[in-house]
Amino acid sequence: SQQGEEDPQALSIQEGENATMNCSYKTSINNLQWYRQNSGRGLVHLILIRSNEREKHSGRLRVTLDTSKKSSSLLITASRAADTASYFCATRAYSNYQLIWGAGTKLIIKP
Amino acid sequence: NAGVTQTPKFQVLKTGQSMTLQCAQDMNHEYMSWYRQDPGMGLRLIHYSVGAGITDQGEVPNGYNVSRSTTEDFPLRLLSAAPSQTSVYFCASSYQGEDTEAFFGQGTRLTVV
Numbered sequence: 001s002q003q004g005e006e007d008p009q010a011l012s013i014q015e016g017e018n019a020t021m022n023c024s025y026k027t028s029i030n031n032l033q034w035y036r037q038n039s040g041r042g043l044v045h046l047i048l049i050r051s052n053e054r055e056k057h058s059g060r061l062r063v064t065l066d067t068s069k070k071s072s073s074l075l076i077t078a079s080r081a082a083d084t085a086s087y088f089c090a091t092r093a094y095s096n097y098q099l100i101w102g103a104g105t106k107l108i109i110k111p
Numbered sequence: 112n113a114g115v116t117q118t119p120k121f122q123v124l125k126t127g128q129s130m131t132l133q134c135a136q137d138m139n140h141e142y143m144s145w146y147r148q149d150p151g152m153g154l155r156l157i158h159y160s161v162g163a164g165i166t167d168q169g170e171v172p173n174g175y176n177v178s179r180s181t182t183e184d185f186p187l188r189l190l191s192a193a194p195s196q197t198s199v200y201f202c203a204s205s206y207q208g209e210d211t212e213a214f215f216g217q218g219t220r221l222t223v224v
Binding site: 009030031033035040041042043044045048050088090092094097098099101102103104 | 210
């Protein structure tokens, strides 16, 4: 069963603009992670935010977490053509090591 | 750094055939898992293992078998392929623990005709 729901399903922006994608989940979590998947490739870990954190930065990435609303957002600033990919959120519960995945947001950066 | 290696990258099977998807990791990770990815859906967990000799079912285990005889290898067996098993399969590994990231192989694109 899917835990996370990403929004929007697809996003197309001009190079240099900021891209924001959202993730909502259903149950209590230990942490939430964001991954990137380039076309035809495996997933690559981007950033992890713990349930007791509200915001985290890594380079051009900014992640926020609102546990009261069970939602997270991923902001990519100053987008580049190389950011074109699908982005997935995954949540980890307290009870086990399994990651539960959303369906992803497909991001297209237009040159 | 090899990381997580999956073979083959592409495979076409006839309905009823069996085959094994291979997965190997060289990071000494305890936790390994198999997912399938279908269009418009997130990853769905098929089977996972928390160490050599220990495996368990995930969300969609029917039609698949796994074993974990070594820390490095975690093969996925399709017992009798069905068109519904047409998908992209990913193997992933990670250290045990709450704040760990998963490392993925490049995937196997399987078509069952």
